[in-house]
Amino acid sequence: MYVIxxxxxNVKRVVKVLKIGRKYLEHVQNSVxxxxxxxxxxxxxxxxxSKAIDPEEDAVRFYLLRSTRYLSTEELxxxxxxxQETSFL
Amino acid sequence: MYVIxxxxxNVKRVVKVLKIGRKYLEHVQNSVxxxxxxxxxxxxxxxxxSKAIDPEEDAVRFYLLRSTRYLSTEELxxxxxxxQETSFL
Numbered sequence: 545m546y547v548i549x550x551x552x553x554n555v556k557r558v559v560k561v562l563k564i565g566r567k568y569l570e571h572v573q574n575s576v577x578x579x580x581x582x583x584x585x586x587x588x589x590x591x592x593x594s595k596a597i598d599p600e601e602d603a604v605r606f607y608l609l610r611s612t613r614y615l616s617t618e619e620l621x622x623x624x625x626x627x628q629e630t631s632f633l
Numbered sequence: 634m635y636v637i638x639x640x641x642x643n644v645k646r647v648v649k650v651l652k653i654g655r656k657y658l659e660h661v662q663n664s665v666x667x668x669x670x671x672x673x674x675x676x677x678x679x680x681x682x683s684k685a686i687d688p689e690e691d692a693v694r695f696y697l698l699r700s701t702r703y704l705s706t707e708e709l710x711x712x713x714x715x716x717q718e719t720s721f722l
Contacts, residue, residue, distance in 0.1 A: 548696065550662060550665050552663035573692045575639065575641050576639050576694055594709050598710070602709075604708070604709040605707075605709075606707045606709075607704060607705075608705045608706070613703075614698050614702075617694065617697070618694075620686060621686050621688040621691040622688065622690070622691065622692040623692075
């Protein structure tokens with residue numbers, strides 16, 4: 545399945561959450577990652593993220609798509625982040 | 634079509650971009666809005682957002698879904714923002 549993950553977490557936990565996300569997904573915008581995962585991988589990702597965030601302060605949203613046939617993506621502003629661009633960390 | 638909008642903009646322009654987004658979509662997470670739009674409404678939204686952001690500093694991503702049949706959403710942490718919760722502005 546195709547997974548889009550959007551995180552809004554306290555700056556204290558951004559590096560940690562992003563690091564987890566990048567083990568599974570491609571980092572496409574500052575707070576957005578996406579990619580194809582098996583259900584088992586998604587379960588692991590969600591579990592790791594749930595342990596890393598503070599549920600009283602942070603929010604993470606996962607969009608799960610069984611098919612990308614009906615999905616298109618458009619961007620404004622900065623292009624998708626190349627994986628090497630980590631200077632903001 | 635169903636539109637998911639995720640913005641990563643400089644704090645100076647957050648209020649402006651969010652205000653535009655909310656004219657068209659529901660605010661579901663700090664940097665995420667979503668909702669059903671006509672192609673004409675989406676065009677207007679994208680146009681307004683493009684004028685409000687600095688393309689050298691900001692990024693906005695739109696996911697467009699012709700059908701939500703294959704979409705599901707899961708959340709961790711804070712629940713979807715009720716529209717009245719604007720204290721962070």
